Amino acid sequence: MELIFIGYPGSGKGTQAALLSQHFGNIPKISTGDILRAAVAAKTDLGMKAKLFMDAGELVPDYLIIDMVVQRISEPDSAKGYILDGFPRNIHQAQELDRVLLNHRRPIAGVLSLEIEKKKVIERLTSRRVCSKCGHLFNLISDPPPANNICSLCKGQIYQRSDDKPETVLHRMEVYEEATRPLKSYYGSQGKLIPIDGSLSIEKVQAEIINRLTKALAQFELWKRVPRRYTS
Numbered sequence: 160m161e162l163i164f165i166g167y168p169g170s171g172k173g174t175q176a177a178l179l180s181q182h183f184g185n186i187p188k189i190s191t192g193d194i195l196r197a198a199v200a201a202k203t204d205l206g207m208k209a210k211l212f213m214d215a216g217e218l219v220p221d222y223l224i225i226d227m228v229v230q231r232i233s234e235p236d237s238a239k240g241y242i243l244d245g246f247p248r249n250i251h252q253a254q255e256l257d258r259v260l261l262n263h264r265r266p267i268a269g270v271l272s273l274e275i276e277k278k279k280v281i282e283r284l285t286s287r288r289v290c291s292k293c294g295h296l297f298n299l300i301s302d303p304p305p306a307n308n309i310c311s312l313c314k315g316q317i318y319q320r321s322d323d324k325p326e327t328v329l330h331r332m333e334v335y336e337e338a339t340r341p342l343k344s345y346y347g348s349q350g351k352l353i354p355i356d357g358s359l360s361i362e363k364v365q366a367e368i369i370n371r372l373t374k375a376l377a378q379f380e381l382w383k384r385v386p387r388r389y390t391s
């Protein structure tokens with residue numbers, strides 16, 4: 160089963176995608192942001208090229224991202240499906256993904272859109288802190304890191320992502336509105352969009368996702384049984 164999360168940066172996509180991956184047990188969460196950050200840390204060719212764009216809060220060019228995702232979803236652990244977090248980020252990426260999936264006859268089952276006020280995500284992002292070792296997220300307001308900035312779970316160093324600085328956050332919001340928000344109509348017109356109230360607690364958002372997804376997936380299974388010639 161192939162699923163996508165969309166929503167403002169900081170809307171909770173990463174957290175909810177990880178919980179959903181645990182819930183299903185056998186399908187990985189694939190985060191393009193995490194893959195790129197690992198490439199930056201390892202100073203690979205991709206990482207060096209991507210870093211400039213990431214630090215500026217810009218999207219990394221499609222020609223770097225699309226091949227990276229196509230390769231990742233062809234790996235054995237994705238055979239039963241995956242949950243995409245941070246991809247697609249614009250209409251061209253979505254069209255390319257649809258084209259690849261059509262060839263594999265594995266259409267996207269649903270697109271979870273986390274709906275949350277812009278003001279709230281700006282506050283969440285600028286107060287977000289991350290463990291450099293285990294990736295655990297802290298929040299200066301709701302879940303402050305220890306005073307010495309050493310992760311209580313793995314002893315890794317806690318830091319602020321360079322793109323979570325206030326100026327860059329505002330620019331990432333603009334990029335979302337211009338490039339990513341149109342995906343809502345794109346997937347809406349395919350009947351795949353599942354809007355979720357992302358302003359609630361992590362547990363409540365997760366419960367709502369599972370509830371809405373269970374219904375949507377039942378319909379999707381029925382739809383898959385309709386002979387192809389009747390669906391176009």
Ligand code: AMP
Nearest residue numbers: 191192212213217218219224245246248
């Ligand atoms: P994220 O962790 O998803 O907020 O991504 C962090 C940064 O990685 C973004 O601000 C972009 O610079 C880059 N990035 C992640 N995913 C994509 C994508 N699908 N297309 C282009 N750039 C991306």
